Amino acid sequence: MERVRIVFMGQDYEVPALSTVLQALEGVGYQFVRGVGCRGGLCGACAYLGHLEGEEQIRPGLACQSIVADGLHISPVPSYPVIRPPHILEDRAATYETVRDAYPELLRCIGCNTCTRVCPQDIPVMDLLSATFRNDFFRIADKSFDCILCGLCAARCPADIAPFNIFLYVRRLTGRHLTPPSHDVAKRVEGIDAGTFEEELDRLMSAGKEELEQAFRGFQTARSGN
Numbered sequence: 001m002e003r004v005r006i007v008f009m010g011q012d013y014e015v016p017a018l019s020t021v022l023q024a025l026e027g028v029g030y031q032f033v034r035g036v037g038c039r040g041g042l043c044g045a046c047a048y049l050g051h052l053e054g055e056e057q058i059r060p061g062l063a064c065q066s067i068v069a070d071g072l073h074i075s076p077v078p079s080y081p082v083i084r085p086p087h088i089l090e091d092r093a094a095t096y097e098t099v100r101d102a103y104p105e106l107l108r109c110i111g112c113n114t115c116t117r118v119c120p121q122d123i124p125v126m127d128l129l130s131a132t133f134r135n136d137f138f139r140i141a142d143k144s145f146d147c148i149l150c151g152l153c154a155a156r157c158p159a160d161i162a163p164f165n166i167f168l169y170v171r172r173l174t175g176r177h178l179t180p181p182s183h184d185v186a187k188r189v190e191g192i193d194a195g196t197f198e199e200e201l202d203r204l205m206s207a208g209k210e211e212l213e214q215a216f217r218g219f220q221t222a223r224s225g226n
Helices: 021-027 096-102 104-108 114-118 125-133 137-143 152-156 163-178 183-193 198-205 209-225
Strands: 003-008 011-016 047-052 058-062 072-076
Touching: 011 021, 021 072, 047 152, 058 152, 096 104, 096 125, 096 163, 114 125, 114 152, 125 137, 125 163, 137 163, 152 163
Parallel strands: 003 072
Antiparallel strands: 003 011, 047 058, 047 072
């Protein structure tokens, strides 16, 4: 099998050429401990920054989605230290002023578009930040829905903005104040409050592996039939 050279924490390693960055790092002994179990799913917990020898630009991405390259220097970013203020929904309007008061750093955006270029989900991050000034909350909620909170936009932002937290607040404000209530959701919440599902949940919590697998197969069968 063809192998390529990667550099991780200053140490050279040879890894299979067709392996993902995640597989390569685990193969040389690195342990991801922050919820990485999807193996190709997009949970946002395996963000990394890479720098290929001979290139000037940093290569950001998700380790489970990216293939290694010869001469790739890798630095995992499994968590980025951003501070999220309380997302107060009651007694707040779904407006730009509400978001600005919670995230005043929004005003520091210099329009460099680095956040958009770094996003592994191809979300137009800078454009959506600008949309907050226009109170275009439905567009922000729709276009940022695929955000997986990987933190790469915050890690690369020269103005120290955390766009993913801002979008999360906008989606919550939109759901609370702008989106029409769902009667189906209200009915399901009533059922939960009334304890309708307690017996079934208790049964699942005490079930063994074989019973859970059987229940899952039954769910898949019923879903495919619909």
